Amino acid sequence: MPRAIVLTNPSSGKGRGARMRDEALPRFHGAGWRTTSLTGRDADEALDLARVAVAEEPDALVLCGGDGMVNLGLQAAAGTEVPVGILPAGTGNDFARYFDLPLRDGVAAAARIVHGSPRTIDLARIGDRYFGGVLAAGFDAVVNERANRMRWPKGQMRYNLATLAELRVFEPRRYVLELDGVERRLDAMLVAVGNGPSFGGGLRITHGAELDDGLLDVVLIKPLGRMELVRTYPKLFDGSHVSHPQYERHRVKRVTVASAGIVGYADGERFGPLPLTVECVPSAARVIA
Incomplete structure (x- = not known):
């Protein structure tokens, strides 16, 4: 039994x-x-x-x-x-x-x-903590941090208001990335590290990420104007943002993401301030699907 x-x-x-x-x-x-x-x-x-x-x-x-x-x-x-x-x-x-x-x-x-029946999948690991989905380390992470400081309202509306508040003041951040040992310096609106393809209830920011390929998908959205960011946002629901000229994707086994003033979130959980180093752990878990 x-x-x-x-x-x-x-x-x-x-x-x-x-x-x-x-x-x-x-x-x-x-x-x-x-x-x-x-x-x-x-x-x-x-x-x-x-x-x-x-x-x-x-x-x-x-x-x-x-x-x-x-x-x-x-x-x-x-x-x-x-x-x-x-x-x-x-x-x-x-x-x-x-x-x-x-x-x-x-x-x-x-x-x-x-x-x-169980399917074997990879996980991403930061220190001794795992995540299965996406690490948010840009505009989306800043919205999460603001929303978590708000006492009102509850639920999704709190995140909507936090998004509007950050849109008024958010500027591209300076990042230092280390992608499988290769350093990259750039300005970006958003950096996401995906073991899976989506976060936030179906936003396919790391569209194309696979759960069992032994790799992480690192997605960058390079500087955009506020209105262009608003126009691009709906494209995240179907992955069509991948054709935007400011979109960039890397597939790596290990990445370090550094930027001042940003706290990383993965699977909706607070993982701590950048810099954070993420590594892919192949075949780390089994999921019944």
Whole structure:
């Protein structure tokens, strides 16, 4: 009888996490799976629970929540044989989108885990922390940092207001990049390092990035006027920004990104001020898809 340990962030997606878990558990039981349901009081406790769960070697560590919960679970599962299953209940759900998983449908998402098979993927690593998606290290990271300082409003509107506020004052930043040992100095609006192709709920900033090629995709958007940046933004949803003359892409195993005054975010989580060194860890995790 297969066993799943289900770790939930009940507050994900304004309470969708708990509802999605409650939809999914009967589907597991109906398929003959044993389940253990866990909920951490905060991120630190949830990470401890994930590590204990992985040590028990279940057939699946099922993560119910958004990209932050998936990121937390990857810290525990990376480098082990325990596969991760996803019940996507967050706002962006980019990691789930990589595998075309059902969004906000607990029964359908549980069915994918029950009938799916593990796929081996790469992860990106900064120090001893992993991420599966994209490191934001430019305009988008500055917006994240501003939004996290705002107490009002809640949800997506807070990020919309932070974007508008930064658009009024943001100027291109000076970057120093080290791409597989080759130094590059340039001005840019945005620098992103992708293990996967999208962030922010489907913005395909690192369009073309593959999860199992042993490489990171480093994307630069070189200086643009504010109105041109606004016009280019919608193209991120389908990847058509790759034809813009200020777009530049590099594929590397390791990159260091340095710029003053920017804090890097990956999988929606704060990874710390630049400089940050990112390396690709091939075949680091298994995801049921």
